[in-house]
Ligand code: SF4
């Protein structure tokens with residue numbers, strides 16, 4: 001007992017204050033970016049990118065990285081001969097709109113962005129957020145991940161992140177949940193379970209797609225056994241890119257869904 | 262037995278039946294065998310020579326030899342030899358004789374081959390679907406070359422049944438695929454009488470992504486990134502197995518500095534994983550204080566990973582031919598600082614939990630995996646070592662620079678949660694010591710010998726000791742630097758059946774604890 005008290009005194013508080021205090025991200029490898037001034041549109045990264053995330057538009061002569069597909073593998077930086085592709089340490093990448101993710105970093109065609117919600121939806125949304133804003137219950141569903149994303153979600157419960165300090169907790173059943181946090185590509189064999197879990201979650205509910213797999217199928221796209229992202233099966237409120245996104249990136253996405261960041 | 266002796270023994274016994282001996286990559290002996298005698302030769306190797314079956318797979322080689330091939334991989338772990346029996350299966354006679362009755366470990370492999378290739382294991386005791394669930398139409402075999410990767414087949418409703426245990430008072434508890442905790446999906450069917458579990462059948466493959474098919478025809482470069490994503494928390498072990506196979510095929514010698522660096526990352530991954538498992542065991546016994554101690558240490562291990570490479574899951578660290586960057590430059594002091602800190606804390610915490618009699622009561626004699634069953638099923642990793650199976654790829658098939666470093670393999674015999682916990686605790690200390698040895702002895706120099714062109718239709722094994730145990734990949738290259746066939750066998754594939762045995766006779770509430778003590782990967786099993 002004495003030893004235990006000693007430890008508790010030694011480590012009174014490990015929890016970091018994210019998101020109130022910014023995280024030191026200098027060591028992180030985050031999203032890649034392409035410097036348009038340097039880029040010669042040679043297409044080397046497009047050919048080599050393992051997840052097919054980089055696209056060149058020959059009409060507008062522009063190049064884009066689809067963050068919904070990118071697996072943050074650093075290869076584009078390595079193969080770029082003109083030093084245009086660079087990894088940044090940005091990790092707060094969650095967005096509500098997939099088109100923004102897909103067209104980043106530039107050339108967003110205003111007309112193409114679907115409106116996130118119409119007037120009625122808006123009203124409903126603000127009600128949801130008011131209702132769920134103070135305490136949020138999350139059910140995690142692994143719909144076919146590599147388990148990387150799940151371990152990072154688990155990381156939210158460790159003493160460094162301690163999610164419960166924000167009034168957010170994980171629950172054991174979708175029937176008790178306000179939000180589904182879904183990882184994985186939605187495999188053929190998980191498809192039904194995902195739909196059933198979604199149906200079992202009471203309205204109003206939020207769905208957050210965690211990781212490249214859930215956002216777009218990631219590196220496992222276009223296989224006979226997977227779907228290209230969970231939004232082919234259930235409506236998604238927030239997309240969190242990354243492979244896997246680190247715990248704080250997931251936290252950022254959860255808060256984004258609540259309009260708290 | 263050395264390679265030469267082995268060859269002469271086999272030649273003497275089965276002279277006419279073996280048509281071809283090929284030695285590859287210094288320790289892989291392939292023998293080609295006519296299908297009628299495969300059964301006899303395999304049972305001889307298993308029963309008389311005592312080599313365990315460590316992998317078994319098929320390949321569609323119609324383009325090359327006008328038939329399918331089935332490979333049975335046996336290992337001599339003392340000598341570090343692989344003996345591979347290769348037998349042809351013609352397209353008009355898609356069958357093999359099942360070995361499951363004499364080699365229990367063959368059971369799952371044969372069912373897997375049946376699902377993916379449509380090769381029938383004649384005489385199999387339980388030829389039920391493995392990879393596919395009831396939604397998969399009959400007669401579709403994805404690993405045949407003519408199967409189109411991108412096609413989406415209709416959902417059907419085939420019938421699959423679970424093992425039935427009958428008797429007075431016996432009832433079933435179905436659990437999953439979506440579980441209460443934050444874990445991967447799988448369906449467990451318990452047959453229970455009163456409190457104790459009589460039988461457990463696990464239906465897995467919920468997260469099957471068609472990974473092996475996905476790699477076929479893709480570039481070696483791209484498949485490396487897929488290999489990293491076989492099982493998230495075993496990223497490095499899998500990527501290393503992949504790299505080893507490619508390096509063997511390309512005939513490349515990996516620079517020493519890269520090899521030492523690989524040891525550091527392999528052990529860091531193991532340490533992180535084991536600390537998480539120990540925390541999980543404590544959590545499932547309701548021991549909050551210890552759980553958070555382990556989670557804290559695990560957090561430090563992740564911080565260390567961030568310090569070394571900026572990736573918590575050690576992705577994009579490896580590269581066929583070496584490592585991507587010289588990660589260890591100027592990192593010695595920070596590495597040592599973290600390791601000392603974790604070691605000290607781990608020592609303290611282990612002292613505390615081991616003096617907690619209620620906790621020890623809970624883990625002792627819970628979930629016993631008997632050594633005999635562990636051997637029959639080829640249980641590997643900490644799960645095997647806790648049941649007397651003292652195998653470790655780092656010793657039996659040394660890779661990187663493990664033969665130059667000093668370490669012991671833990672050995673326990675009781676096979677309960679306590680033994681698995683102790684194995685993992687001891688391995689944590691071993692990993693710390695190995696990392697320290699590696700950083701101390703690391704030479705200067707190159708870190709990468711790039712792989713440029715790889716000959717087509719060459720093959721090799723890549724073997725690593727993942728945190729969960731023996732990890733075996735087999736790669737056959739295709740034209741233009743692509744992959745023709747990639748067979749992945751992770752330790753979880755071997756240990757799932759072992760887990761199902763270990764829970765028998767225990768009460769249902771102890772299942773999560775026993776499960777945690779193995780902590781198997783669903784993704785690594787389902788592929
Ligand atoms: S970092 Fe992203 S965009 Fe760049 S090569 Fe990798 S997956 Fe493609």
Ligand code: SF4
Nearest residue numbers: 145146148211212213
């Ligand atoms: S996004 Fe990446 S880390 Fe997450 S499940 Fe998919 S492959 Fe794994």
